[in-house]
Amino acid sequence: MKKFRIVTGVVAPMDRPNVDTDAIIPKQYLKSIKRSGFGPNAFDDWRYLDPGAPDIENSSRRINPDFVLNQSPYDQANILIARENFGCGSSREHAVWALDDFGFRAIIAPGFADIFFNNSFKNGLLPIVLDAEVVNEIFEKIAAKSGYEITVDLTNQKVVTEDGDEYPFEVDAFRKHCLLNGLDDISLTLQHADEIRAYEEKTKQSAPWLFS
Amino acid sequence: MAGKTLYDKLFDSHVVRMEKDGTALLYIDRHLVHEVTSPQAFEGLRLANRKPWRTDTTLAVPDHNVPTVPSERAAGITDAVAKIQVETLEKNTKEFGITQFAMNDIRQGIVHVIGPEQGATLPGMTLVCGDSHTATHGAFGSMAFGIGTSEVEHVLATQCLLQKKMSNMRINVEGELGAGVTAKDIVLAVIGEIGTAGGNGYAIEFAGSAIRNLSMEGRMTICNMAIEAGARVGLVAVDQTTIDYVEGRPYSPKGDNWDNAVAAWFDLHSDDDAIFDNELTLKAESISPQVTWGTSPEMVVSIGEKVPDPANETDAVKSDGMQKALKYMGLEAGTPIDTISIDKVFIGSCTNSRLEDLQEVADIIKGRKVAANVKLAMIVPGSGLIKQQAEKAGLDKLFTDAGFEWREPGCSMCLAMNADKLEPGERCASTSNRNFEGRQGQGGRTHLVSPAMAAAAAIAGHFVDVRDF
Numbered sequence: 001m002k003k004f005r006i007v008t009g010v011v012a013p014m015d016r017p018n019v020d021t022d023a024i025i026p027k028q029y030l031k032s033i034k035r036s037g038f039g040p041n042a043f044d045d046w047r048y049l050d051p052g053a054p055d056i057e058n059s060s061r062r063i064n065p066d067f068v069l070n071q072s073p074y075d076q077a078n079i080l081i082a083r084e085n086f087g088c089g090s091s092r093e094h095a096v097w098a099l100d101d102f103g104f105r106a107i108i109a110p111g112f113a114d115i116f117f118n119n120s121f122k123n124g125l126l127p128i129v130l131d132a133e134v135v136n137e138i139f140e141k142i143a144a145k146s147g148y149e150i151t152v153d154l155t156n157q158k159v160v161t162e163d164g165d166e167y168p169f170e171v172d173a174f175r176k177h178c179l180l181n182g183l184d185d186i187s188l189t190l191q192h193a194d195e196i197r198a199y200e201e202k203t204k205q206s207a208p209w210l211f212s
Numbered sequence: 213m214a215g216k217t218l219y220d221k222l223f224d225s226h227v228v229r230m231e232k233d234g235t236a237l238l239y240i241d242r243h244l245v246h247e248v249t250s251p252q253a254f255e256g257l258r259l260a261n262r263k264p265w266r267t268d269t270t271l272a273v274p275d276h277n278v279p280t281v282p283s284e285r286a287a288g289i290t291d292a293v294a295k296i297q298v299e300t301l302e303k304n305t306k307e308f309g310i311t312q313f314a315m316n317d318i319r320q321g322i323v324h325v326i327g328p329e330q331g332a333t334l335p336g337m338t339l340v341c342g343d344s345h346t347a348t349h350g351a352f353g354s355m356a357f358g359i360g361t362s363e364v365e366h367v368l369a370t371q372c373l374l375q376k377k378m379s380n381m382r383i384n385v386e387g388e389l390g391a392g393v394t395a396k397d398i399v400l401a402v403i404g405e406i407g408t409a410g411g412n413g414y415a416i417e418f419a420g421s422a423i424r425n426l427s428m429e430g431r432m433t434i435c436n437m438a439i440e441a442g443a444r445v446g447l448v449a450v451d452q453t454t455i456d457y458v459e460g461r462p463y464s465p466k467g468d469n470w471d472n473a474v475a476a477w478f479d480l481h482s483d484d485d486a487i488f489d490n491e492l493t494l495k496a497e498s499i500s501p502q503v504t505w506g507t508s509p510e511m512v513v514s515i516g517e518k519v520p521d522p523a524n525e526t527d528a529v530k531s532d533g534m535q536k537a538l539k540y541m542g543l544e545a546g547t548p549i550d551t552i553s554i555d556k557v558f559i560g561s562c563t564n565s566r567l568e569d570l571q572e573v574a575d576i577i578k579g580r581k582v583a584a585n586v587k588l589a590m591i592v593p594g595s596g597l598i599k600q601q602a603e604k605a606g607l608d609k610l611f612t613d614a615g616f617e618w619r620e621p622g623c624s625m626c627l628a629m630n631a632d633k634l635e636p637g638e639r640c641a642s643t644s645n646r647n648f649e650g651r652q653g654q655g656g657r658t659h660l661v662s663p664a665m666a667a668a669a670a671i672a673g674h675f676v677d678v679r680d681f
Contacts (some may be wrong), residue, residue, distance in 0.1 A: 017533050018408055018508050022648045027629045031277065031293040033251035033300050035361075045650045051636075054293050083529050085409035088442065089646060090627075091344040092249065093360035111409055114378075114444045115344055115358055122362035172376065173233040186260070189370045192229055192237060196265070196372055199228045199239050209465035209473045210241050210269075210337070 002124030003182035007105045008151040012068055012077035013142045019082050020089035021116060025098040028053050038094055039101030043069060069102070073147045081108040081138055086127075087116025096123045106152045108159070110135050121175045124182070126154060128169045137165075154179060215483025217380045218447050219415040222355035222480075226338045228372055238375045240367050241337040245272040245310070246323045247301040248629070249342030253365035254304040264308050265371040271332050272305045272312040274298045275322045276629045280592050280619035284631075285316065294630065308368075321595025321621040324348040324562035328432065329595055331461025335450045335477040340367055345562045345645065347438040351431035352458070353450035353480035355415075358439065378445065379413055379489040382482070384420035387496035392679040394572065395430030396564060396643070396662035398422065399437040400502035401494065404512040411443030414490065417482060418448050422496035428457040429568040436563045437645050440509040449481035503549050503675055504647045504660040506537035511647070513549060515665070515677045521545035540649050541657050542637065552659070553585060553674040555638040558652070559666050560592030560619075561626035564643035567598050569663040574607045576667035576681065582615035583673030590617040590632065592624040616670070628653045641669040 029041045031054060040058045041047075047070060049062040063070050069077070080099070086109040087095065096119045099107070104125060110132040112120075120127045130138075141161065142148045151160040154176065159167045171179075178185060189196075204211050216224070228237040250272070257264070264270065277294040279285050289295040298315065305312040313319045319326060324345050327333040333349045339356040340346060342364040349356035363373055383406075385398055403410075416438050423431065431448045438446025448454075455474055458464050465473045482488075500514035511534070513520065522534035522545065538545060543552070559565070559573055570593065582589045591611050593599040599621055602608055608618045625632040626644035634640055634656025643666050644651075647658040661669065668678040 015532075016536070017529050020508075020646075020648045022627075022646070022651050026650055026654070027627050030248050030629065031291075031297050033255070033297055035252045035255075045654055051654050085412065085442065088408055089344065089439075089648060091342060091346075091358040091360055093252075093342075093362060096360070111412060113409075113442060114412055115360060119360035119362065122360060172235065174231050174235040174374070185374060186262070186366050186369045189237060189366065189372055189374070193370075195229050195237070196239070196370065200371075203239070207336070207473070207476065209334070209469040212465065212469060 001122070001178070001182045001184060004105065004124050004126050004154050004179040006151060006153050006155070007078060009078035009149060010073050010076065010147050011079045011081050011108070011138065011142060011150050012074040013139055014068060014080055014082040015139060017083035018085045018088055021087055021092050021095035022089055024087070024095035025092065030092060030094055035097055036101060038098035039103070042098040042102045043067070076103070078103050079106045079108065079150060079152065080104050081135060083135070084110045084132065086112050088113035091115045093119045096120050096125055100125050108135065108138070121179065124179065126152065126179065128152065128159060130159065130167055130169060134167050214487045215485040217482045217486040217488060218353060218417055218449055218480060219355065219378070219380055219445065222336065222338065223377055235374050235376055237372050238338060239372055240340050241269060242332060242339040243270040243367050244323050244327055244339065244341035244346070245270060245364070246276060246341070246343060247274040247297045248276045249361050250304065250364055251297065251300045252361050253368055254308065256365040257368055262369045264310070264368045267309040270310045270368070271327070272301060272310050273320055273323050273326055274301050274315055276623045276627065278315050278622040279630055280622050280624045280632055282620055285620045318596040318600065321598065322562045322565060322623055324436065325565060325594030325598070328352065328428070329461070329597060331458055331464035334458060334464065335454060335480050340373065344439045345436050347444060347446040348432050348436040348562055350435040350438070350445055350447040351428060352454055353448065353477065355445060357444040378415045381411060381414040381416045381443070381490040382488045383416055383418050384491070384493040385418065385422040385496050386420040386493060387422055389422055389496045389499065390679070392664060393499055393501060394662045394664060395426055395433040397499055397502045399434045400504065400509065400512050400660060401499045403437065403441045403509045404502070405494065406441055406492065408440060408508050408510045409442045411438060411441040414443045415445035415447060416441065416443040418446060420493070423448060424451065427568055428453060429566045432566070433563055437509070440645055450477045501662060501665050501678055503665065505541065505543060505549065506534065507540055507647055507649050508537070509645070509647060509660060511537055515549055515675060517549055519543050519545055519547045519549065550675050550677060552639070554641045554669055555587050556634060556640040557586060557589035557666050557670040558625040558640055558642040558644060559590065559663055560594070560624050561644035562594065563645045564663050565592060565594030565598065567601050569643065570598070570602050570607055572663045573667040574610050576664055576678065577614040577616070577671060578610055580614055580671045582670050585673045586670055588617065589615060589670045590619055590625070592619040593621050595621050625652050627651060641666045641675065
């Protein structure tokens, strides 16, 4: 997994609550058996005026000029900010792969759906929860100055704006450790293989029907 | 010390080890796998040269991509990309020694329908699947939740997951449901009450007399949509209804194992003195048939109501969301719900495709015809076995006589990965679980309803109160 320490860059404003994973990556692209290549179809229905499909060249489709990620400098943004309940709906990790492939390293919102939140950490994409008022302030700053930049500092758990405002955020110690060091959690779990086996032996006695 | 909630009991009994920050390594008893979210996980195993930890407890089935038109089903998948994905599941399950119910196996169906149907979903289990609607299985007093593909790989490789304990919420539905009001209406009303983010960070236990009086099918419908309220886990305590459903199914315990299991399962309820972080009570009598009007399941009203006006919403972000939703849905504020006409009807999905749902539909449509303005009304059973049972009861004949198409099992137009989809601007009465923009096809407009309400809308050509039908 990619390490995450400090990321600085332009924040793209997606002024919507309940951005669902169907919107982040529509179903027709889930037929892929790969983990990569979803970036050009991130937010596909909002990004293009023509319908898309895996066998349609994106370059042949008309771009929606009103969509924020089609506008400079947000087409190059590496941080996204949105409203409440980002990533709700389907568990598709393809949504995280699409955001990552687009170039995002962090997403800021007042809240995230649980499965999306979890999936993000597995891919080095940092979801940051800030108070709705703080998120609103950042939206206002972006509205006042296009291309507004912020820095996300995971080590010190804070977001620092271009104006020097600092906002602390929470992150689980274990997830932070994995992100800072780019650790693969399957290897970490397999270090406890003996404990897993011991649990199984115990359960075979107490609930044998789970092993028959 | 206060007693434990059902969720606490399930979580605590599956902890293999606990980190200092409260992250638990949790043992997973059952892993259900489908074709869309597993290929990258199996590939991950191969790349790391890992083997599955256990193969005997993993069950795989293709459901999202499979065609539902009988002739196409027999001929094989024509969509080349979808075909590769279904074949990849076949190849991966063979290579790693995992049981798969292939597309034309009678036991094939929607993963959340076949788990319980086969007795693979048992009370007291931890159960995961790379699909958010895994919450369905919580109806059995099992801790079931959806996971991403990285976690699918983690479970395959270790039979465990890293999890933090969620908070506990209990939603009590007390009293008797009115005629024509179903489990689907209960859960839509709950989502309308707490919102789509209301359950974020919680496991929700559904309790109260109205829940206890539901069949397992109804309980599954409710737990299924816990995720639409933001909760990964939905739960119902075990009772005799649960035990009766599980008994005698292919994967259920037999002999002494059965007796011992049943004895253990009766403890699967929240203790009387358990403390919930959040609790809410609804009166069953106050719930009417529900219809969603917008692009989020929380945008829901009763059939007798009107499309709400964003101008009356004081929260600016919400009001803006409502305006966007009305524009997408092609609706005006103030429109009575029962005047909204429909183009298509979809009866199916892991929410509402079980025999009881189909029977509900049959009771409404018997001797009637689908309205002329309805271009397509389709019924997609949840599994091959449900299809077989429905046909044995003669339901298929009732459906086709009324003008419905009777299809092969799969996820179908719930998410429109296969050929079953809405065209831009088409309006659909759907028994599925999500009304997001584009969910049933780009530009498609979804209204979520119960099977009875979808059936009534199909006959009337517009939404109608099934209680007056």
